[in-house]
Amino acid sequence: xxxxxxxxxxxxxxxxxxxxxxxxxxxxxxxxxxxxxxxxxxxxxxxxxxxxxxxxxxxxxxxxxxxxxxxxxxxxxxxxxxxxxxxxxxxxxxxxxxxxxxxxxxxxxxxxxxxxxxxxxxxxxxxxxxxxxxxxxxxxxxxxxxxxxxxxxxxxxxxxxxxxxxxxxxxxxxxxxxxxxxxxxxxxxxxxxxxxxxxxxxxxxxxxxxxxxxxxxxxxxxxxxxxxxxxxxxxxxxxxxxxxxxxxxxxxxxxxxxxxxxxxxxxxxxxxxxxxxxxxxxxxxxxxxxxxxxxxxxxxxxxxxxxxxxxxxxxxxxxxxxxxxxxxxxxxxxxxxxxxxxxxxxxxxxxxxxxxxxxxxxxxxxxxxxxxxxxxxxxxxxxxxxxxxxxxxxxxxxxxxxxxxxxxxxxxxxxxxxxxxxxxxxxxxxxxxxxxxxxxxxxxx
Numbered sequence: 001x002x003x004x005x006x007x008x009x010x011x012x013x014x015x016x017x018x019x020x021x022x023x024x025x026x027x028x029x030x031x032x033x034x035x036x037x038x039x040x041x042x043x044x045x046x047x048x049x050x051x052x053x054x055x056x057x058x059x060x061x062x063x064x065x066x067x068x069x070x071x072x073x074x075x076x077x078x079x080x081x082x083x084x085x086x087x088x089x090x091x092x093x094x095x096x097x098x099x100x101x102x103x104x105x106x107x108x109x110x111x112x113x114x115x116x117x118x119x120x121x122x123x124x125x126x127x128x129x130x131x132x133x134x135x136x137x138x139x140x141x142x143x144x145x146x147x148x149x150x151x152x153x154x155x156x157x158x159x160x161x162x163x164x165x166x167x168x169x170x171x172x173x174x175x176x177x178x179x180x181x182x183x184x185x186x187x188x189x190x191x192x193x194x195x196x197x198x199x200x201x202x203x204x205x206x207x208x209x210x211x212x213x214x215x216x217x218x219x220x221x222x223x224x225x226x227x228x229x230x231x232x233x234x235x236x237x238x239x240x241x242x243x244x245x246x247x248x249x250x251x252x253x254x255x256x257x258x259x260x261x262x263x264x265x266x267x268x269x270x271x272x273x274x275x276x277x278x279x280x281x282x283x284x285x286x287x288x289x290x291x292x293x294x295x296x297x298x299x300x301x302x303x304x305x306x307x308x309x310x311x312x313x314x315x316x317x318x319x320x321x322x323x324x325x326x327x328x329x330x331x332x333x334x335x336x337x338x339x340x341x342x343x344x345x346x347x348x349x350x351x352x353x354x355x356x357x358x359x360x361x362x363x364x365x366x367x368x369x370x371x372x373x374x375x376x377x378x379x380x381x382x383x384x385x386x387x388x389x390x391x392x393x394x395x396x397x398x399x400x401x402x403x404x405x406x407x408x409x410x411x412x413x414x415x416x417x418x419x420x421x422x423x424x425x426x427x428x429x430x431x432x433x434x435x436x437x438x439x440x441x442x443x444x445x
Contacts, residue, residue: 005038043091043099043383045351050324050377052083052098063144080110081361085374098345102352102382105371109360127167129200130159132280133169136206140185141177146243159201160391167196170264171226172235172243173204182246182258185209188237190264215246215256216294220273222253229282230274233257236288236424238266245269259292270425271295277304284433288425306434309398310342313370319344321353322370323397334401335359336431338369341396353386394439401432 010144054077061069061084075082083106090100106113131145133154145152147162147169154160162171170190174183187209191200220228232247246257260270268288275283283304289295307327313320321342342353353406355371362369375385 026313041381041383043089043101043381045091046087046089046381048087048089048379048381048384050083050085050374050379052372053077054079054081058083058085058372058374060377070114071110071116072114075110081107082110083107083372084116085372085377087374089381089384094329098348098350100350100352101386103371103374103384104256105353105355105374106358107356107361107369107372108358112358112360126197127164127169127195127199128196129162129164129169129171131162131171131173131204132201133173134203134205137204137209140175141179141205142175144174144176144183144243144244146172146174149243151244164191164195167194167198168192168239169195170237170239170241171202172237172241173209173242174245175209181216181242181248182212182256184212184258186212186243188236188243188262188264190237192237205256210260211442212245212258212260214258214271214292216259216292217254218246218257218271218295219254219297220309221296221298225277225304226283226299227251227276228273229251229274229276230276230389231255232272234270234272235260235263235270236270237264240424242270242424251261257289257292263290268424268426270423271297273297274301275299280438281306281436284435285430286425286432287424287430288427290427303401303432304434306397306399306436308338308399308434308436310392310395310397310438311368311370312342314388316373316375317388318373318375319388319390320371320373321386321395322355322368323395324368325397325399326367334403335399336402337400338362339396339398339400340369340371341398342371342386342392343394344386344390344392346390349383351386351390392438392440394437397436397438399434401434403428403430 049061050058051074052058053075071082085103085105088102088265092099096131129147133143137143138154138156143154145154145160145162147164150162152162168191170188173187175185176183187204189202218231218233220231222228228251230249233245234242235245236242245259246255268290269292271287271289273285274287277283283302285302304332305327306325308323308325311322312325313322323338323340323342337356337358340355342351344351353371355369357369374380427430
């Protein structure tokens with residue numbers, strides 16, 4: 001399982017919101033599946049996508065040639081409601097390793113998610129950038145290169161190759177001196193749409209770096225129930241590249257960050273706080289700003305009351321993971337989505353199921369969500385269904401709060417959100433994810 005989607009163990013898991021598992025999976029060789037009527041069922045590598053218009057039947061979906069899913073073109077439901085589901089099946093071919101089935105289900109509306117870009121999951125190496133830093137830059141201290149969420153420390157003068165998902169994209173390079181946790185110099189450059197599918201090269205000399213101002217201080221004042229696990233400040237560019245400007249990973253209440261003289265066009269700063277509430281729940285909090293300054297955050301200002309619990313439906317004969325809740329924070333009127341995550345095992349197959357339902361698909365009186373039953377959709381293979389007796393290893397129940405529209409969290413390139421580890425937020429915008437976790441059918445741990 002990708003690190004950004006693991007249940008926390010002594011700390012909060014990373015925020016990726018929609019399709020974090022999708023972004024974590026290496027696209028498997030062939031699409032399609034075996035004969036579902038066969039008595040000798042064998043899991044094979046497969047990639048399968050299904051679409052639901054409103055409450056209609058699920059239909060197998062061919063990804064179009066331009067690899068962009070345009071919901072507004074495909075959806076006929078008068079309220080713009082639609083569903084999208086994906087399965088990634090992997091046959092390990094090793095007696096010591098389990099096979100794997102990953103299922104991602106999204107229920108949303110065209111107003112919230114008008115399109116999804118699949119390009120980064122096909123031929124990911126077709127767009128690349130080779131970067132070479134000169135000796136003076138490498139001798140200055142620690143060096144970092146970012147494209148999307150790439151975070152590379154060049155160790156010598158050999159070129160470092162980065163793989164942007166799509167163009168346009170932004171490269172950010174930073175230099176840290178003296179073992180500091182914040183950079184003192186920065187370089188950034190934008191590559192336009194013409195870079196799509198191209199191999200680019202770039203040599204950066206030390207004199208091309210600009211000085212950063214600061215440092216500025218971020219201070220977190222926790223409430224009695226909170227423990228700060230980690231914190232960062234990012235520069236997030238217009239295309240979604242996120243470069244660290246400062247971080248604290250030891251749980252200290254304050255840390256320092258630096259900032260460029262001017263933001264790149266369309267960019268902002270994003271503060272990330274990873275907070276443990278207790279043994280079974282945590283918060284991931286993000287807020288955007290455009291003017292660097294000292295920041296003071298009070299834990300009492302963050303919403304965190306959410307009693308989401310794992311709940312499964314086995315009425316179909318298979319296990320359909322989901323979640324239920326009865327209590328939400330007073331600030332939950334700005335809930336953007338609910339997320340259910342299930343990790344389990346049956347018959348030497350590891351099952352990973354993520355279901356995300358946006359606010360536009362949750363009724364005012366709803367207190368639960370469930371993974372849709374996809375077994376009757378064309379092309380579905382029986383081994384993709386989670387057996388009713390599967391052993392749950394972990395399950396997550398999340399509530400995602402956002403000060404803006406959900407579309408703020410769904411940029412045209414999903415991979416960039418996942419890689420960056422933070423959403424792209426405008427000035428004053430915030431996202432708070434409240435996570436509850438359960439393990440081994442023993443209740444909240």
